[in-house]
Amino acid sequence: MSGWGIYTTSNFREAVKVVSVPLVAPGDDQVLIRNIYAGVNAADVGTTAGLFNPNAELPFDVGLEALGVIEAVGKNVTTHTVGQYVIAFGANHTKEFAYAEYLYVQPEDVIPVPSLNPKFLGLLVSGLTATIGLDELGRIQKGDKVLITASAGGTGHIGVQWAKRKGAYVIGLTSSPEKAKLLTELGTDRVIDYKTENLDEVLTKEFPHGVDVIWETIGGQVYETLFNHLAPKGRLLIVGSISGHLTSPTIDNLNMKVDHKALCGKYVRQLIGDVVNNKLRVVLDLGQNRSEGEFVGIESVVRGVEIP
Template sequence: MSRLLLRLLAGQLTRSEAQLQWLRSAPRRSIIDLSYSAHLMDFQRSSIPSSMRKLVATKLSQNFREAVSLQTVPVPTPGDGDLLIRNRYVGINASDINYSAGRYDRSVTPPFDVGFEGVGEVVGLGLSASSRFTVGDTVAYMSPGAFAEYTVISAKNAIPVPSARPELLALLVSGATAHIALRQLGELKRGETVLVTAAAGGTGQFAVQFAKMAGCHVVGTCSSQEKVEFLKTLGCDRSINYKMEDLAATLRREYPRGVDVVYESIGGSVFDLAVNSLATRGRLLVIGFISGYQSASGLQPVRGSTIPAKLLQKSASIRGFFLNHFLSDYNNSLRSMLELLTAGWLVCKVDSGERDVGGCFMGLDSVYRAVEYMYAGHNLGKVVVELQNNRKL
């Protein structure tokens, strides 16, 4: 018999005093939302399994298959301010390889979770998080560890969305990168010419649209006629299939005074061409250099020794963009893009692997294939993987 109960029976405490002391002494803990915690059921009355699958980087390598393994682990429990998300779709990014290679944070050592973005339903949450969310809410998020059937995220990082649509994943990293980079670093002016490399890709599709919204003439590079046709639907003024046309010769012939802004994500020889193509007071925005990510160094060689002279001759500039350095702009950017999407003014093209030889990207196993598909340049828009979490574990 507890000491508190003995004091109550002895008349040393009133019932209300005993209840108050018991509440104060009870251990504080996070909860899985009370609406279903007693039954371990989620909002659709299906069991939350005791275990799940996720992708974990077990060694540092630019070879994603070599670096990352598929593991079965317990389903995590959310902390006080956290949400437990059942992922429905996860997004593939070129930077997934850089992350698994340890290039973003040299202090991070394996094993660590991978994947940056997901959308799904809230199936569990901590007590503090329940002030803003409830079981059944649909959220999108940008947070490490998305390549998993269930992910715990801070409620502060959750973005409420109407439904678990794969198109929303296109906005989180790819869309935000184009939106913020062009606004903050591009300094676009109506009538300027903007060159977008890999224009039919995950982030290129948005750079084309935002440059057109700014009243610019847009030139987009791509690798197939199918992509040329897609770029036309986005309003791209000149689409160049570099496998059919000489890109350098085409730019010299059709844009002899150069281009005012380049949105560049390929690197190597394409970066060199971009430098050479700048107009007076042109701005080259380095979004990435995907052509080198699969190499040991992560880079492709460029003609760096000539860059200072070329920039000086044109009063031009090169500006690097890394989304994590612009997070203060992120919420406003995402809000603006969601408004454009809702109004039907923004296209969010996603590629679920329908044209891949292995078929659509379904389940965590297909993340490997989706990464390779993107690096082969086959994607049209943002690459997404659909997760199926209804299996019995």
């Protein structure tokens, strides 16, 4: 079998190379998954830049989330069976694996799904971060004004829908008319295109009493501006700092995979049901509209990660 391993800590393309290792039976407490789809996250770039686990020994595996079929189970595994469709995700940044043809996973990180619909992949890092983060740290309430940065991104567009479902007034930040259109379709009450509108001016004029919950993923000047518009008793959630991914350690007060692991099972089951019942829209980029075509095969991982 083959998989991607990190060999240096510069940019993703330069940092990785495909390596082949023997495909062996899973350990007694492991599940072996044949990978069909892998999810791409903003965190991949931070990982290869060494920001999340600076003490990791090189080379290490990459890729946070996988959708596939169980190929074999260890003799102590009673919770899963061969042939099941599953999603799997790394419990922490030292256990990444998904950019590989096969993966060995602990059973607690393997969740059954009803089909191989790639939309289920969006429920792991993105879906769980958005929903658990808004509920547990944002403590969103009906009527709250909730501002979501990178709102058309993987995490953001699920956050928008979750906040709307809770009865919030949702403000979404984005950078293009195409993304603004998607956000409007998802129910965003006020889309701010920060390329054509001045964020500080819009918030001062339209939200003079401030914003109750701010989902901050950008950092730098955006963080400074938003901080000044937090309402009294508001909650500012620092979920990432994508503008500084390659230059500075990620400031992050939300590590849901560690802090909120106990909630993940409950939330992911609900989200799977929501996708099946068309209550949650998960928008994916499978590459079909890109000049080089659909992302197919392990070689295409680099292209997927490099998309802005």
